[in-house]
Amino acid sequence: MGLMKERGRISGPQYHGKSLRTDMMRALVYHGRNDIRLDQVPEPEIGPGEAKIRITNTSICATDIEEWKYGPTYITSVPTVMGHEVSGRVEQIRDGSSGISVGDRVMVDNVLVCGTCFWCLSGHQATCPNMEVAGLGRDGGLAEFMTWPVDHLIELPDGVKDDEAPLLEPTTVAVHAVRRSGVCVGDSVAVLGVGTVGALTLQAFKAAGAVVYAVDVRASSLQMAARLGADEVVDASRGDAGDRLGDLTGGIGPDFVVETAGAVRTPLDAFDWVRRAGTVVLVGIYAAKPEADFNVIVGKEIRVIGSVAAGTGDMRAAVKLVADGKIRLEELVSERISLDRVIPDGFERMASESKDVFRIVVSPDA
Ligand SMILES: [Zn+2]
Ligand SMILES: [Zn+2]
Structure with a gap:
């Protein structure tokens, strides 16, 4: 005391x-x-x-x-x-x-x-x-x-x-992102950035039945992602993460790219790496103005979804997912x-x- x-x-x-x-x-x-x-x-x-x-x-x-x-x-x-x-x-x-x-x-x-x-x-x-x-x-x-x-x-x-228990709060952010995304069972999802929210987001997408690739530049984050059940981890420090994601998806690109890093360049990567007519979910909060090429969004007909905080019901869902061992x-x-x-x-x-x-x-x- x-x-x-x-x-x-x-x-x-x-x-x-x-x-x-x-x-x-x-x-x-x-x-x-x-x-x-x-x-x-x-x-x-x-x-x-x-x-x-x-x-x-x-x-x-x-x-x-x-x-x-x-x-x-x-x-x-x-x-x-x-x-x-x-x-x-x-x-x-x-x-x-x-x-x-x-x-x-x-x-x-x-x-x-x-x-x-x-x-x-x-x-x-x-x-x-x-x-x-x-x-x-x-x-x-x-x-x-x-x-x-x-x-x-x-x-x-x-x-x-x-x-x-306090980590249930960032879990609601992850649950909200999944619900906003409209992901379907079997879809491929690349999660960019495995900080706390990224690590929870990858687990929430797994719980929703997606195939999840975790992308980060830090070895410790990639190890965490693998421990938490990512289907593949992609080391973005090597400079060929887009190609790797392409290889993992039969040359097409992931159906969804979920940006949780909040860095200046990561939204651009998300638009580059998502498949044509795919979906980018932006979850990161950007301290500095990110770079983006809007012609990529137009030309690839990308759907861009913002997801912030949580809505009614997301916390209850988060508690259940954690209690059931679906999210650790x-x-x-x-x-x-x-x-x-x-x-x-x-x-x-x-x-x-x-x-x-x-x-x-x-x-x-x-
Ligand atoms: Zn917070
Ligand atoms: Zn209101």
Whole structure:
């Protein structure tokens, strides 16, 4: 428990002559670009229909690093408690009735949509303009506690371990990409980039019945892809990845190329390598403007699909796929650290040039 044991009730500010006493907690707070701090903040107050969650594990995402170094991009209010890949245990519930009880192990379904706009009502919740996301627009889970609508908590089945559970969030991104793609059983899919999202995407496409080729320049990523069930791995550092993909598909090219690397050149590779009249799914978030030759898209009649975050139902599907062993998360947990070390051992390491980790999982109690 570390600090938790020493943390007592401390005096809050004086309002209207009354002394307000507030429980304090540790939280990683985003104060602006290049300014994140492990602060002592008041524990969140539970609102109607919400649960208070004692956080067990939160993973650090590349998006968190981008917000820290180049943001705020998706962070809509500052200061905000970071962390959008969150699991925990329900501590308290205020008038919610969704089958969730105090003591349940839960995953935070971190995307809240309005449910009333044009996009929500037409089944495209991932593009709701009123979307709020834990750790970006509302206080998230790199903390000891958070509050969240109880109807957006998903009970974790026994098959999902505590410390791998936060990776269910990037799994929803992979599930969403598969659903957006319209892939059919037996189709060939090349996944470009085997970072965490790529590794989950390749497993999600396998679960959908596709033949999956993993493409990366890093040997460690290709080894991971092979371990996670890629049908073939293609080393793009050799410069002939397009030819290899051609050979693997009888000279035609993959039916789908799914771009998860988010690099400047990888969308161009995707358009070059996909078969004529094939589909490119763009999942990567591009820090710099990518290169693309639009004549290739026109000339090959490529269908281009963007896929972002997740929609309603994707999280439940992700939980089921993991619980059933169709998608494996454990291999992608590279490191477990305590919240006290989140900046030096978590954010600094994820931001380093020689990043050698998939996900780092942070626990308040570690
Ligand atoms: Zn993320
Ligand atoms: Zn909406």
